[in-house]
Amino acid sequence: MPNSEGLPDSSPTPINTKQASISGDAFSRRARSEVIRLTLISVFIFSIVLIFDIGDMVERVLLDQHHLIIDIITGIVAVSFVLLIFLIRGWQDVRKEAAQRAVAIKQTEQRSALNAQLSQMTSLLHACFTLEEASTIISHFARQLFPYHTGALYVFRSSRNLLELTTRWGDDENNEFFFGPQQCWGLRQGQMYTVLNPQSSIICGHVHHTRPYACLPLMAHGEVLALLHVMPDSGVLNTEAVADTHYALLRVFIEPIALALSNLKLRESLRQQSIRDPLTGLFNRRYLEETLGLEVERSRRANAPFSIMMLDLDHFKQFNDTHGHEAGDVVLQTFGSFIQRHVRGGDIACRYGGEEFTLVLPVTSIEFAQQRAEQICEEIRALKIDFKQQILGPLTVSVGVASFPTHGDMGAMVLQAADAALYQAKSQGRDRVMVAV
Numbered sequence: 001m002p003n004s005e006g007l008p009d010s011s012p013t014p015i016n017t018k019q020a021s022i023s024g025d026a027f028s029r030r031a032r033s034e035v036i037r038l039t040l041i042s043v044f045i046f047s048i049v050l051i052f053d054i055g056d057m058v059e060r061v062l063l064d065q066h067h068l069i070i071d072i073i074t075g076i077v078a079v080s081f082v083l084l085i086f087l088i089r090g091w092q093d094v095r096k097e098a099a100q101r102a103v104a105i106k107q108t109e110q111r112s113a114l115n116a117q118l119s120q121m122t123s124l125l126h127a128c129f130t131l132e133e134a135s136t137i138i139s140h141f142a143r144q145l146f147p148y149h150t151g152a153l154y155v156f157r158s159s160r161n162l163l164e165l166t167t168r169w170g171d172d173e174n175n176e177f178f179f180g181p182q183q184c185w186g187l188r189q190g191q192m193y194t195v196l197n198p199q200s201s202i203i204c205g206h207v208h209h210t211r212p213y214a215c216l217p218l219m220a221h222g223e224v225l226a227l228l229h230v231m232p233d234s235g236v237l238n239t240e241a242v243a244d245t246h247y248a249l250l251r252v253f254i255e256p257i258a259l260a261l262s263n264l265k266l267r268e269s270l271r272q273q274s275i276r277d278p279l280t281g282l283f284n285r286r287y288l289e290e291t292l293g294l295e296v297e298r299s300r301r302a303n304a305p306f307s308i309m310m311l312d313l314d315h316f317k318q319f320n321d322t323h324g325h326e327a328g329d330v331v332l333q334t335f336g337s338f339i340q341r342h343v344r345g346g347d348i349a350c351r352y353g354g355e356e357f358t359l360v361l362p363v364t365s366i367e368f369a370q371q372r373a374e375q376i377c378e379e380i381r382a383l384k385i386d387f388k389q390q391i392l393g394p395l396t397v398s399v400g401v402a403s404f405p406t407h408g409d410m411g412a413m414v415l416q417a418a419d420a421a422l423y424q425a426k427s428q429g430r431d432r433v434m435v436a437v
Contacts, residue, residue: 114249117141118256125260131155134264135167138257143169145253149246151230154179155261163227171233179206186215187227192251196243214247218254220262228254277351279329280336288350288358292411295348295360299404307369307403308414309359310422311339311376314396314430316355327387331395334385342376356422358415366403366435373399373433381431396431398422407436 121141128134135153142151150170154163163184165177183205186193194214195201204215206229213231217224230250275287283291299306313335320328332355339349339357348360361369377397385392400421402408407417417436425434 114145114252117144118252122256122260125256126263128260128264129267131166131261131264134257134260139167139169142253145249146230146246148233148236149230150233151228153226153228153257155226156181156224166226174208175229176206176208181224184215184227186217187224190217190219190224192216192247194243194247212243214250216250216254218258218261220258223262225258225261225265228257277336280332280351282336282339282357283348283350285350285352288348288352288360288415289412291348291360292415295362296404296409296411298362302363304363305365305403305405307361307364307366307401308418309361309369309373309376310352310400310415310418311357311359311373312398312422312426313355314398314426319392323387323390323392327392330387331385331392334383335380335395335397338380338383342379358418364403366401366406369401369403370433370435373401377431377433398425398430399433400425400436401433402436 121137124137125134128137138153142149146169150168152168152175153166155166156162157164160181162178162180165175168175181187184193185202185204192214193204194212195203196212198210198212207213209231211231211234213229216228216230218226218228228250232246275283277284295306313331316328316331319331332351335357336349336351339359343349343359344361346362348358348362350358350360352358361372364372377399380395380397383393383395385395400418400423402414402417402421404411404414408414421434421436425432428434
């Protein structure tokens, strides 16, 4: 159902074509009725003239009763005037109804087009797998629905302390890339914050322009997920009535976006739980097995090697036996954080199982992988772990290194070669790096 601004409610409904058809039929019947009435009146007047031979009567009056001429003429004019008034009023009603019908048809077509766009956007958003895909769809439909406005979508980072610009549209290039939630009055109040006159209003801290604007928090399931910032382009009329209609459309626009972002967040959370080790935060063995096949294909296409490190914490069982499993968990968490800090952007760090870890190094030769392994061993020796005011250590690690395609033409074969090199390093005294043969 349309709201007071002539826009659909938050849940767009399809247009009732049957009702529109019935309304059109009623208008057609009304027009036909007016035409028939006009015809009947004309026939009636013509019949009176024929039946009573008005011409002869007028002639006799002119010859015999000259004093009645004025009365007869006056009567005829009065009757004609009354009939004319009825005809004009009836025709005005028809024209008025025709104009109203045209406006109603136009509004129906606009609502139908809007509902179709929102429905298509919602369908595409629910089919997205990443925030990047959703951002592209949002900006595309924003340009269509708000062609004379500039806007930007900010999404909360996982830390919830910053909002990050994910997409924008329009002619403004001065959007903030990051800002804190405390800098937006809309986020502080948990509702849309509008500014029609920036010179006499309180401006959000993240706004650096002098145009009217609106900040709309995107909420789903009681959680604020993102912020939509929209403002009219330069030179666009922004009266209060126009702004109200615009804001009503914005409210309709953000609801499917908020729900889609919530679904993406839930989907990503479930995915992370399935591929991440909960203790160390590194990828798990399942993810490693899925990734190795892709890495082999990339290396074959690029004709470049990749290397694998298998790392094992030496004497880890002694930490558990001496200090307890809680201390062992602290050691694993510390080592996992160390690995995350010492990998490149494209490297893949996994917890293979227990105290054993795996590093996949794309586009890395066996020689460079060996150097990095030696560096890791050296820095691990200097690592200090504070557990309940007690320093645990010293820590050492044994490492086995293998490379594709030197040690196998399949990911699993390279992984086995690195694992065999790891056991060789442990058998030769631990705290060392061995390269597969």
